[in-house]
Amino acid sequence: MRPLRASEFGALSAALTPILRTGASHVGSSVLAACALTLLRHRTGRDTDDRVLGEIEQVVARCLAAGDEPTLGLSEPAPFGMDAVRGLRRQALAAAELAALDPALPRRCRWADLGPYRSLITADVLVDDALAPLDGAGASGRMLLETLEVFLDLAGDVRATSARLRLHRSSLYYRLDRIAALLGRDLGDGLVRLDVHLALKARRARRRTLR
Numbered sequence: 501m502r503p504l505r506a507s508e509f510g511a512l513s514a515a516l517t518p519i520l521r522t523g524a525s526h527v528g529s530s531v532l533a534a535c536a537l538t539l540l541r542h543r544t545g546r547d548t549d550d551r552v553l554g555e556i557e558q559v560v561a562r563c564l565a566a567g568d569e570p571t572l573g574l575s576e577p578a579p580f581g582m583d584a585v586r587g588l589r590r591q592a593l594a595a596a597e598l599a600a601l602d603p604a605l606p607r608r609c610r611w612a613d614l615g616p617y618r619s620l621i622t623a624d625v626l627v628d629d630a631l632a633p634l635d636g637a638g639a640s641g642r643m644l645l646e647t648l649e650v651f652l653d654l655a656g657d658v659r660a661t662s663a664r665l666r667l668h669r670s671s672l673y674y675r676l677d678r679i680a681a682l683l684g685r686d687l688g689d690g691l692v693r694l695d696v697h698l699a700l701k702a703r704r705a706r707r708r709t710l711r
Contacts, residue, residue, distance in 0.1 A: 503533050525552055535710060539585065572599075596609065620698065653697075
């Protein structure tokens, strides 16, 4: 995430509300330093929701600098009220920012899509000591962390991980063996996988700046 440039801020401020105001679901919009917020009445028809969300994405994409891909964060629906709106704002910002920080998440990300991130955010559990041995692995540490996260994101599927990383399967096995040796842990153990996976996601969650 980065602050909006002056030209982007102006373009979003000028374009977002007038376009959305024509929709029956639009309540209000505001543009902040690094994001735009829109409050919508929830509709039961998913086709209607998708159409409105698609329009928002198009508006934002047109206003950002070329090459920047916006993310869209969606809160859970809730009855209207100031306390509820504050909570929904936090959900939407978390979903949008984590979608930008974690390539495993969809670019149009709902609060429900965040999975374990929701526990990490609400409980503020940001312990990443489990990753220290990989941090100390020198120049290859970053590569090993990426390999481990993709492997866990894909539920330990070696074929899918090899394809995602464009890596020969034997090279992947070598990396996984090295990761296990550095961590001193068995990656075949479900609880170990959960612990390390949460540590990886906690590290991404800690990079959030929107609150």
